[in-house]
Amino acid sequence: MPEPRPPADGPPTLRDVAERVGVSAMTASRALRDDSRVLPATRERIRAAAAELGYRPNEVARSLRLGRGTGLVGLVVTNLANPFYSRLALGVDSVIVDDGFKTVIGNTGQDLDSERELVADLVARRVDGIIAVPASADQRHLAAAAADGVPVVLASRPPEGFDADCVLVDDFGGALAATARLITRGHRRIGFLGSPPAVYTGTERLRGYAAALAAHGLPYDERYVRQGQTEPREARRAAAELLALPEPPSALFCSNNRNTIGAFRALRASGTDTALAGFDDFELADALGLPITLVAYDSDELGRVAGRLLADRMRGRGSDSGKKPEPGPARRIVTRTSLVEYGS
Amino acid sequence: MPEPRPPADGPPTLRDVAERVGVSAMTASRALRDDSRVLPATRERIRAAAAELGYRPNEVARSLRLGRGTGLVGLVVTNLANPFYSRLALGVDSVIVDDGFKTVIGNTGQDLDSERELVADLVARRVDGIIAVPASADQRHLAAAAADGVPVVLASRPPEGFDADCVLVDDFGGALAATARLITRGHRRIGFLGSPPAVYTGTERLRGYAAALAAHGLPYDERYVRQGQTEPREARRAAAELLALPEPPSALFCSNNRNTIGAFRALRASGTDTALAGFDDFELADALGLPITLVAYDSDELGRVAGRLLADRMRGRGSDSGKKPEPGPARRIVTRTSLVEYGS
DNA sequence: CTGTTAGCGCCTTCAC
DNA sequence: GTGAAGGCGCTAACAG
Numbered sequence: 199m200p201e202p203r204p205p206a207d208g209p210p211t212l213r214d215v216a217e218r219v220g221v222s223a224m225t226a227s228r229a230l231r232d233d234s235r236v237l238p239a240t241r242e243r244i245r246a247a248a249a250e251l252g253y254r255p256n257e258v259a260r261s262l263r264l265g266r267g268t269g270l271v272g273l274v275v276t277n278l279a280n281p282f283y284s285r286l287a288l289g290v291d292s293v294i295v296d297d298g299f300k301t302v303i304g305n306t307g308q309d310l311d312s313e314r315e316l317v318a319d320l321v322a323r324r325v326d327g328i329i330a331v332p333a334s335a336d337q338r339h340l341a342a343a344a345a346d347g348v349p350v351v352l353a354s355r356p357p358e359g360f361d362a363d364c365v366l367v368d369d370f371g372g373a374l375a376a377t378a379r380l381i382t383r384g385h386r387r388i389g390f391l392g393s394p395p396a397v398y399t400g401t402e403r404l405r406g407y408a409a410a411l412a413a414h415g416l417p418y419d420e421r422y423v424r425q426g427q428t429e430p431r432e433a434r435r436a437a438a439e440l441l442a443l444p445e446p447p448s449a450l451f452c453s454n455n456r457n458t459i460g461a462f463r464a465l466r467a468s469g470t471d472t473a474l475a476g477f478d479d480f481e482l483a484d485a486l487g488l489p490i491t492l493v494a495y496d497s498d499e500l501g502r503v504a505g506r507l508l509a510d511r512m513r514g515r516g517s518d519s520g521k522k523p524e525p526g527p528a529r530r531i532v533t534r535t536s537l538v539e540y541g542s
Numbered sequence: 543m544p545e546p547r548p549p550a551d552g553p554p555t556l557r558d559v560a561e562r563v564g565v566s567a568m569t570a571s572r573a574l575r576d577d578s579r580v581l582p583a584t585r586e587r588i589r590a591a592a593a594e595l596g597y598r599p600n601e602v603a604r605s606l607r608l609g610r611g612t613g614l615v616g617l618v619v620t621n622l623a624n625p626f627y628s629r630l631a632l633g634v635d636s637v638i639v640d641d642g643f644k645t646v647i648g649n650t651g652q653d654l655d656s657e658r659e660l661v662a663d664l665v666a667r668r669v670d671g672i673i674a675v676p677a678s679a680d681q682r683h684l685a686a687a688a689a690d691g692v693p694v695v696l697a698s699r700p701p702e703g704f705d706a707d708c709v710l711v712d713d714f715g716g717a718l719a720a721t722a723r724l725i726t727r728g729h730r731r732i733g734f735l736g737s738p739p740a741v742y743t744g745t746e747r748l749r750g751y752a753a754a755l756a757a758h759g760l761p762y763d764e765r766y767v768r769q770g771q772t773e774p775r776e777a778r779r780a781a782a783e784l785l786a787l788p789e790p791p792s793a794l795f796c797s798n799n800r801n802t803i804g805a806f807r808a809l810r811a812s813g814t815d816t817a818l819a820g821f822d823d824f825e826l827a828d829a830l831g832l833p834i835t836l837v838a839y840d841s842d843e844l845g846r847v848a849g850r851l852l853a854d855r856m857r858g859r860g861s862d863s864g865k866k867p868e869p870g871p872a873r874r875i876v877t878r879t880s881l882v883e884y885g886s
Numbered sequence: 887c888t889g890t891t892a893g894c895g896c897c898t899t900c901a902c
Numbered sequence: 903g904t905g906a907a908g909g910c911g912c913t914a915a916c917a918g
Contacts, residue, residue, distance in 0.1 A: 221904085254665060258896095260897085279632055291649055305632060481826075604911080607913050
């Protein structure tokens with residue numbers, strides 16, 4: 199039984215393999231990459247030695263030498279604990295892995311400074327592309343990355359101040375449809391619960407809500423609108439406040455699942471039969487024991503589309519062509535939403 | 543308005559900065575890293591030039607030259623869509639980011655081949671450490687990584703066939719406690735629903751369930767044990783089968799949240815008042831309208847502990863010392879669980 | 887204080 | 903079919 203491993207002062211290098219066979223590093227390199235001009239006999243000996251040593255080419259040296267990126271895709275999200283983003287991440291990964299890329303996930307916690315630092319760092323690490331869910335409309339760091347030649351794709355929020363591919367949910371349309379359904383069921387006073395105004399999706403969904411009211415000739419009443427809740431706890435309080443108004447709303451529309459869950463708890467506690475609708479489907483929504491209308495969409499698919507958009511831009515980089523991204527106008531893809539009814 | 547960027551044939555290099563100032567690359571390198579032995583005046587000119595060019599050191603070249611790793615930590619999980627793993631990932635990230643590391647997440651989908659490939663690739667990319675939730679007891683690829691000098695920490699499953707730090711949940715104790723509670727409430731026939739036998743946690747939790755039965759002099763009856771369900775849909779069917787037995791169990795214990803949710807749906811559909819207990823807390827467990835006992839634990843904390851264990855091993859690497867991991871015996875940390883009661 | 891040399895691990899180019 | 907140089911971008915180590 200031969201010594202299975204070198205004494206672990208770092209993984210074996212190409213030269214370790216070469217020396218073991220009594221051949222030059224160059225030949226080893228070629229043999230391991232199936233270069234035809236190498237004697238089949240020596241090739242086998244080299245492969246055997248590499249296997250024994252557990253040799254793997256150093257990807258760091260490789261990408262430096264090849265002048266390409268690292269085969270990594272940076273994914274910048276605001277909160278990985280939110281199932282929406284973990285599904286997105288999985289969708290991205292499932293697509294780009296086919297092209298030999300891996301995903302580096304960075305979590306920003308909605309903090310713009312973290313996001314800036316993270317993006318700069320990803321560029322410095324020579325990722326081949328970036329998929330980002332930007333925290334705000336200040337996207338100069340993303341624009342800078344794009345200017346450095348790193349393809350950038352935005353997910354769930356559109357680019358601001360520069361051009362980039364993006365994949366969006368039909369926030370406006372989905373919110374409009376859900377609100378409209380409440381209206382056609384006879385509701386006239388509909389409350390709105392949503393994320394802070396700075397969040398793009400929240401604002402679009404508020405616009406959809408408002409548009410539905412307008413389309414049916416109903417007034418937009420600020421007293422029924424509560425923005426700024428990020429957690430169910432806050433949403434629950436905000437919902438309770440609406441329910442305590444002299445003329446409480448007979449229905450609530452929530453712009454994301456955090457708010458929907460908070461509102462659900464408030465409704466349960468109040469005992470009223472206020473109707474509930476919200477953006478985002480979520481597990482167990484059907485098991486809550488009260489009717490609920492949700493705007494559903496496929497966040498895996500969102501990730502897959504983002505991954506494909508990026509993969510397109512990354513193709514053909516590095517061979518020659520000064521490793522610029524594939525040219526072409528920025529694309530904007532909007533994914534559909536659907537209404538689902540639970541517990542009716 | 544000066545040209546804000548070079549013509550984007552790749553980011554600017556150190557020499558671009560140096561030439562622009564009329565100084566050697568070495569001086570520029572020093573200036574940008576706050577090396578004291580450089581004239582403050584020139585240092586400022588260099589910094590200015592770097593800023594103008596948007597220069598960022600190439601981390602790829604850097605890590606090659608320094609002989610260290612890349613400042614990346616590889617995180618290998620089986621299913622990022624499971625909140626357990628996304629929380630784990632966040633916990634890991636929150637800790638190691640303080641030491642200047644970033645997280646590369648790889649998803650294996652419980653597939654051993656993917657896991658092998660992923661681990662080998664992470665090593666080839668010269669990550670500074672790996673945190674893994676291994677899919678099975680075949681962990682030779684992880685042992686190989688450790689032998690190559692890459693610190694490895696296991697989360698949620700113990701090392702098999704080699705030595706490594708690990709952080710575990712008290713699977714046995716938690717399952718025992720939950721099952722015992724059902725027994726003290728008078729249940730004598732308790733069904734078990736769990737993941738495939740190959741999954742370590744599932745097996746430990748089954749052991750805990752069996753131990754509770756034994757401790758109370760109750761028989762272990764295979765007809766009441768259903769292993770192999772991964773998704774709520776399958777779990778629901780398995781639970782329905784148990785409920786349809788001639789002598790159905792009066793309570794069910796489920797070894798993870800997928801099975802608990804499936805069992806919940808089966809119970810709801812059947813209309814029986816079968817008691818329900820399960821491993822893993824989950825959102826909305828309190829809103830399901832029936833009493834439920836859950837074994838709760840903190841998966842963020844699990845990630846943080848794993849991150850700290852790894853950070854310890856990575857410290858001091860690369861300076862000299864042949865970049866071996868910090869020595870010391872393998873540590874095994876078991877995190878506590880607690881029982882929570884909902885909807886009583 | 888600043889510059890020159892050399893090399894991390896690999897691969898393209900050009901010799902033999 | 904194989905090997906010897908040279909360099910990707912950066913920085914220790916040693917000059918000056």
